Amino acid sequence: MTAFTSAVSSNWSFPTSVRFGNGRIAELADIVRELGARRPLVVTDDGLKTLFPVQRTLEVLKAGGLEAGFFHNVKPNPTGRNVDEGVTFLKQGGHDLVVAIGGGSALDAAKAIALMATQTIAMWDLEDIGDNWKRADTSGLIPVIAIPTTAGTGSELGRASVITNEAEKRKVIVFHPRMMPDVVLMDPELTIGLPAHITAATGMDALSHALEAYCAPSFHPMAEGIALNALLLIKTWLPRAVADGSNIEARAQMLIASGMGCVALQKGLGAIHALAHPLGALHDTHHGLLNAVLMPYVLTFNAPVLEDKLALLARFLDLPTHDSAAVVNWIVELRKQLNIPATLPGIGLTAIDEDRVAAMGESDPCAGGNPIRLDRDNLRTILRAAIAG
Template sequence: MSTNESVGNFNYPTPYRIGRGRIRELPDACRALGIKRPLIVTDPGIVSLPWFAEIERNLSRPADLSCKVFSKVQPNPTGDDVRAGVTAYRMHIADGLVLVGGGSALDVGKCIALMVDNKGTVFDYEDVGDNWTRVDASKMPPKIAVPTTAGTGSEVGRASVIVNEQHQKKVIFHPRMLPELVIADPVLTFGLPPKLTAATGMDAFAHCFEAFCAPGYHPMADGIALEGMRLIKNNLLTVYEQPQHLEGRTNMLMAATMGATAFQKGLGLVHALSHPLGGATNVHHGTANAIFLPYVMMFNRKAISEKMDQLARVLEIPTASNGFDAVLGWMIELRRALDLPHTLESVDGFSESMAARLAPLAVADPTMGGNPIPANERDCERLFIKALEGDLSA
């Protein structure tokens, strides 16, 4: 176990505290935000962990704090999860939320905050057009995010991904969905199983990678994405092999936050393919991203080759011929070392016949707009097939 420590307080993109033991600051943080009756939103796995009981005790102090736990959150959360959470919030007469967990719990918690005093269903606020302007933001209660995985970066996101009744993933957006405070304690990630450490870490990498490759002028996002990928290269395999490596876990939490900060610039085809696949098969989002990354790299090769030269230099990857091939080879080797699958053959429920059905959903996904090269339905269908067959040809 590493003895090196990184502790910090930031205010970008939202107030953020990181370091070992910071979870002890949660009760005072609630008080500072005027939260006296928090609803803790988490998932069934988190509830069973030893440290969660301490969080619950600390937010149940008879003098001034009274909490209730809502943990009916699925790995790919649905509109029903959000509705059940809103009911739990109202029954508790809550005045704020504490979101504890990975992307699923955080996404649901942010949507509960959106919906407790706004009309309609959560899908009325899908990230399409000006839907977000329908929200009365003054009615949204305060939220504290406590990430327990280093992947989605949902703790600093202004959006959530929720599955609708047609098993389609929809992006729900409002600027005020951004939590008012993040408390990132790396100790809470020590118990993350290696498989989830790998998948969530590759999710964070995909966020940084696609943000860096997205077209447009945004030097801040590019810089954040590059540093996020450097942190992932230097720490993901370490925490996969040494789960209680404090410095590595801290850096991975930071990298996940950086990925979600950077992708304000845009995402791309990796996510556009992963979202419908996850809705249809329930595959872990990070695993899907890890599978699609090299196939999408090949599709985008002409547009991103120069950027791959820069990325290879930042990541200090030896380049025998060119940066693109070096980065592609390194990424495939990292995925192999993390025991993540190379093809969609490993995804239960996926078959070649699904490619044509999922392709239009990929084209319509809001993340598609950030891809360096436009992709149509035929392109997406071909990429699903390539990812199934392991075909990395251009």
């Protein structure tokens, strides 16, 4: 499995309209106008506000004759307060479109801001439970252009945002089918300056989406095929992107893989995310890093019911042997290669309330997509393995 299509400039939809290619940020002002907007609001996180991708975005809008607002009060794990403040900023500035730029945090916050700007109900009323999404008013939604600067969450192609409810210390998945951005600008050049450790952590996030989607027991053959190809792309290109951040082909292929992982995850997620969500909410830890640490422990726990599926994956990835152990070993070795610690204490989590995390994980929407039914005892077993190593 060594032949790949070169990541060349192109347009596609699935169903989101994607403009992919180096330097395509230059088209942003034209896209804003195509969507009938005149006063865009650029939303990013505080860590990105002075860096090249965001400054280039603001420059392109200004050169295109558009007066853009700029909101950057977004935490690495975005909160309900961040969204509320963004909605107020958007309304006060009379903005008619959101330009979401950044990693998953910025994109999730921006999508939530655009959705909630036209709602009369609370954001938490749109938590991804049952048919809550039908409560939203979709009569005057604010359009969104999403510009990813990391290859991780794939949120630019997603229909949900993960937002922390600070009062409950809980990560909430806010969902609506219309949250999917109207246009995605995938410009690999905007990811060149990403540090190696962030490239690694976000890349492992993309891997977690594709892997859990592939392993989820639900039937969605299209998503499963997309997940498989995303896994192959990540296996090939993530180490190269981390080793040489200026490798534009690796950056491009990882952007593609990240988006594919997000598309695939509609098939389901599992224990990796069911545990990462409460751990992230309680400890404010990077989501991709949590997923990377938890991944082999969850896969080992699920392996007894996934042997045939993981054997197929091992063959597809051309691993040394074709069994579940080969897949687990690949992930462990990849994590070492990327200098990611093997345990939760290794990333600074030394005072974990196991019972609370297990209880929160059991009620997380992602728990239902795990191949083995998750209860508190099972989640506690995985968690203790990730603590002890």
